[in-house]
Amino acid sequence: MMRIVLEPRPSPLPFMRIVAPIIALVLTVIVSSLLFLSLGLNPLSTLEIFFIEPLSTLNGVSEWLLKASPLILIGLGITIGIRANVWNIGAEGMFTVGAIAAGWLAITFGGGNHIWLLPAMILAGALGGMAWAAIPAFLKVKANANEILVTLMLNYVAALILSYLVNGPMQDPEGMNYPQTAAFDPSAMFPPLVEGMRINGSIVITVVAVILAWLFLDRSFVGFQMSVGGAAPAAARYAGFNQSRSIWVGLLVSGATAGLAGMMEAAGPLGQLTPVLSPGYGFTAIIVAFVGRLTPIGVVFGGLLLSLLYLGGEAVQMSLSLPASVTRTFQGTLLFFLLAADVLILYRIRIRRR
């Protein structure tokens, strides 16, 4: 019988941390080619439609960055959480609540052409996400309730609240009963960066967040304490690091980034609230964090890659009428291969006979 044995390396192989995502991507492309082949499609031309064509125009690049921005932003928050061993899989809900909070301001004060409206919406988005994240943080710290399950359950609750609002109190009175709010006033929207394209000023928020996250994780003592607490809880307790604070910080930061991302989506490409705001950004951002090796700079690359997967999915949906869910299938495959390839950082794989 053959046996696969993991043999610990004498020391970890740091460059594998960077190579592993590339291995994972190559394997994902191979698997997706096989899938295309089984559907009777030419794999090469399909891959071209999937990965190359979306970026072949300036507008395509604008869409690429537009989708990467929320993924990077949420991915940063999730990274900080996972570093502290706090698993936030409720970013989708925090995204929604952030968008609702900002959307309420937009609808209430949109007519007045206030200069403070957009900054207030940014604040409201972050606070809304943090408020939603405070629930699992409180329940984890005070009642030891598993944050994975609580954050996940709250995704459904947030989606239902949004559905209630756009069908009721926040519905556009002149919207022919469509479940959506009125379109936001221009003073409640990010100005476009390039005329005629959807890429807008909100990308500045993401750039600033990348820098702040880097400073926090690599340069601050709290960030260091959180990472130690996540990697070696016993050592952290011995050193007197505060575990409750890690949970609060991990969840509130990821709540703020997810809420901001929701606000950016509402005040950017959507320009209103609709029953579905996010094509699964909250979950995809978890993959972004892993592809990004749980580092802020890596998350930028992860966000760009996963954004491209979204665009590719849309492209094959339009030109080959494949279902859009092909994107989620690839996302899951990518994470699988990435986790598998990561094993090579610490272990050699040996096949033994016995």
Next chain:
Amino acid sequence: MIEHLLVPILSGTIVAATPLIYAAIGELVAERSGVVNLGVEGIMLIGTVTAFAVAFAGYPAFVAGLAAAGAGALASLVFAVLALSLATNQYAAGLALTILGSGLSAFIGHNFGSASLKTIAKIHVPILSDLPVIGPVLFAHDAMTYLALAITAAVWWFLYRTKAGLVVRIVGEAPQSAHAIGYPVIFIRYLTTMFGGSMAGLGGAYLALAYTPLWVENMTAGRGWIALALVVFAAWRPGRVLLGAWLFGGVTVLQLFAQGIGIKVPSELLSSLPYIATIIVLVAISRNPQTLRLNAPVSLGQSFRPQG
């Protein structure tokens, strides 16, 4: 008068609880051996779409159920290779499976756009089914509902009355000791994980074959996650899984009835009740640290690498 309301509510509770029982009892066995599989939701979806596809192709329901169980076991095998053989983080591997299952099921399921299936037959037990109240509530369900109860009883018997069950529990409590005595820890965890996967597949199949025989993307609607919460609520004991599942089935059915009779509460608030109930129940059970410490398998969620 009360019969007209009570009977459908109680009977509906048992139906709504059935997919949760399958998914939770399977995950319970995996967790007793130390494996947390956050992919339950994804496996359920794969089970649902498999059952739908097989039944849609004209095969009888039991073939569809078997196929779903097989597909669930296969999906959990992918998780097991990653989490057990390659010793990756179990949470991450489970999440990957949930994302993959959601994508794959939607990809396959888009062929069934608005197709619907015939629900599986209810068993009519002579005499018993004709009893007032008790008859329609307890003795007028389909075979899969009873199978879920039988499997729960079998799992209880296996875990507490057989040597193999004892070994599974030892593997969960003290994997290094189990390894030292000579038990193949990883292999045993493969078996429990795949049992969990096949049960989640069956739970998903129940949705397609009996509950809502109409394909909708992500139609499990978080039941896999609720099942994971149920295992905690049950303090890893099979009997209490039933209790928890009926509780959640009851909440689900009550809110549907409340919506049906047009109670002046937004339907979204009612629809969110099962999720809110899950959180409340988790908080209630986790508040006392003793409960978790005494009952949770010691090695839960930790990778095992043989030492020595």
